[in-house]
Amino acid sequence: MDTVVKKLLHESGGTFAEEVGIPLKDQPAALFKLLVLTNLLSARIPSDIALSAARELFEAGGGTPRGMSRLTWQERVDALGRGRYVRYDESTASRLGDMAEIVQDKYKGDLRRLAVEAERDPKKAAELLQEFPGIGPTGVDIFCREAQAIWPWLRPYVDGQVKKGAERLGLPTDAGELAARVPDKDLARLTAALVRVARDKKLADAVKAA
Structure with missing residues (x-):
């Protein structure tokens, strides 16, 4: 696991489901x-x-x-x-x-x-x-991103918001390459964190500054 991914999971690594x-x-x-x-x-x-x-x-x-x-x-x-x-x-x-x-x-x-x-x-x-x-399609992405922690057959689920976050951090946007950065058990956490990065430039900057 590289430095950027470790920092990202530390800063914002919980899934939305876990947060609730x-x-x-x-x-x-x-x-x-x-x-x-x-x-x-x-x-x-x-x-x-x-x-x-x-x-x-x-x-x-x-x-x-x-x-x-x-x-x-x-x-x-x-x-x-x-x-x-x-x-x-x-x-x-x-x-x-x-x-x-x-x-x-x-x-x-x-x-x-x-x-x-x-x-x-x-x-x-x-x-x-x-x-x-x-x-709708947005809801499908939300559910499947989180549910891939429960249902392995959904992995790797990497949608447009995740790719946007990955691009901001200079991480690969290919689903397979991105999934390879973390153990399977952490993939839902990683995708949730990248969605937060896609929505929050300050978080992206904080991770990159590490």
Whole structure:
């Protein structure tokens, strides 16, 4: 692992899921929470607000499909408001409820079934993910970047935002070459850090100055 990558992981090495307290495990609750976080991060809203809103929703009981469904629309709106996710709170509250219903109806509450239905093919997984309201190509990238820590068949998942961050630091933008810079277990952390670099020039400068 070279100096730039070591510095990057030290400065900003956690995944977005870890930052919210989501354990990166191949378990129904963890995968659903990641899907909720993905939905929140997909909107044009600062990531820190999306993370805060996710914490509030989970604390309110929305950390499982059944729990999210049991929350009333107003309870979801209120949780989003406490997280300062106010610009899209009403539409997002509806989407989250619909999303939870789909997870329960189609996947029996367990998103590991999505991996099975996708035949562990990233392209098929992307199509299935976009069946959830509020998740488009950007959401697919968010979910798969994080989920590659859980589902090895997604690796290496390197999207445009990751490549932008890599380019800023003079790192390779080729997925295979970039993945080779870290052990497999650290790839999701590296891609999350590079997304932060893509969005934050000051962070990029701090890493390069090391």
